[in-house]
Amino acid sequence: MQDVIVFETRSLHSLVKVFSDEELRAESYTRSSVLRGETFNFQVAYRAPALTKPIHVSVTSTLQAVITLREVGLAPSELPCQRRHDDNVLRVTPGLYPDPLYPIVRDRGIVGIHYQWRSIWVTVEVDEETPAEEYSLDVQFATVTGERLGGECFQLDVLPAVLPPQTLIHTEWFHADCLANYYEVEVFSEAHWALIDKYMQTAVRHGMNMVLTPHFTPPLDTQVGGERPTVQLVDVRKEQDGTYEFGFNRLVRWIELCERVGIRYFEFSHLFTQWGAKHAPKIVAEEQGEVHRIFGWETDATGEAYKSFLCQYLPKLTALLQERGLENQCYFHISDEPLLEHMPWYRSASELMQAYLGDFPIIDALTNVEYYEQGLVKGPIPANDHIEPFLNRKVPELWTYYCCVQYQQVSNRFFNMPSARNRVIGVQLYKFQIAGFLHWGYNFWNTQYSLQAIDPFRVTDAGRSFPSGDAFLVYPGEEGPVESIRMEVFYEGLQDLRALQLLESLVGRDRVLALIEEGLTEPLSFSRYPSDAEWLLGLRERVNQAITFASESTKRGESHES
Structure with a gap:
């Protein structure tokens, strides 16, 4: 290998994995556009000629107050993908993959390791009030004594339009017991709540605007006969005559916390096993x-x-939710991922x-x-590789999801998959x-079936069970x-x-669909789409420019009418 003789840097888009x-x-990527109210990311990769530490990284810009710099760390993967993977992957070997953002x-800076490319992740949280103009972001690397090592300048064009609020309902299953386990705090202690x-x-x-709410300990990824730590929000007291009394203080605290931080929807955990x-x-x-277990695998x-x-x-719970005005924001689960042979139990x-x-x-x-055709569930959530029959039946308000077994052709986010x-x-x-979009992790x-807790910095595949990036x-x-x-x-x-x-609100849905599929050899679907990052980035730039043009045209029309 030829020695690197200079400190090298290169500006990259966010879809590159270094x-x-x-x-x-x-290739170098040095400019882009963004709407107001949007979070924009890019990277600056660097390579040092020798072991160099500490290296100080800084950014100079009039947007400096809304810019965050993080170091892209490496995470180990023993199981990067399933055996029958498709070709749209970066690599299939175990090893170190870029993922955590530290x-x-x-005072500590970063470290340059000879011959190794590493990356700095630059996040710009553009405010809705940010003036629309082009901004320079100058990212610099220097020694502890202030000697400049290298740097990159990125041009970000903030456009006048404001990104609208999210309408998609989005949940990533929140595992409260894993927080208590890792940080070694008592469940629902003040430390746990924090x-x-x-x-x-x-x-x-x-x-994420919906949260899995553990009114009772969720029966998810649990070995038959085993159990996960109790994270039950609802107090239950069983009387001698077989009746029950319920206490909702912790549930109310959970709801109030969620509402304060911006959660709008609540999905109550499954009332039957997976x-x-x-x-x-x-x-x-x-x-x-x-206090003891009254229901479970037995x-x-x-x-x-x-x-x-x-x-x-259920009548007591729904009465509480209605009193708090949440009847249009709460969803319920029966059982996760039932198969056809489970239909009699699911029907009951x-x-x-x-x-x-x-x-x-x-x-x-x-x-x-x-399950949908027989009226057993009005809100089916098919995986993105099984969604076609549901689309053909025009299921209203259809959701989708993916997990460890969606690795042929469709979108997913394993370590070894391209970010595009x-x-x-x-x-x-x-x-x-x-x-809506749901993900379980x-x-x-x-580990799989929750047989033991793991250190996520060392084990990223649920104990060699799910491809790294799934859990x-x-x-x-x-x-x-750490994101x-x-x-x-x-x-x-x-x-x-x-x-x-x-853009649809400005020009109509047909024109947006035409823009998406312009130049494609076949209609875009969940399993057919361009795999290269350049197509996706190019599409987004065309959308941004179309939004700007349509918005300006609308304003001129309004001015003319007035």
């Missing part, structure tokens, strides 16, 4: 002065005991819940359209007018969440969706 063990092939501590607050704020800043709806979730109650979901419990509980559970939930929507991730494959979901959600820091979007930092490339890029996709909706 690997430390390969040559940087991506805050840069000014962590919940921080992690929810980060989620909201990245487009993959079959055959059992009750773990529910603890006070009985004769002692409970027959179709039995009279659990039916009696739900018949008493569905009939019971529909009898007591009235107009409250019931949503569930599933594959088989028969992550971001393209925004255009797809727009074209097919998808109402905001912060799942366990969580955030890492547990000392002071709170990831995948989280930032997915949010860029959500902003693309909002920009397309804005």
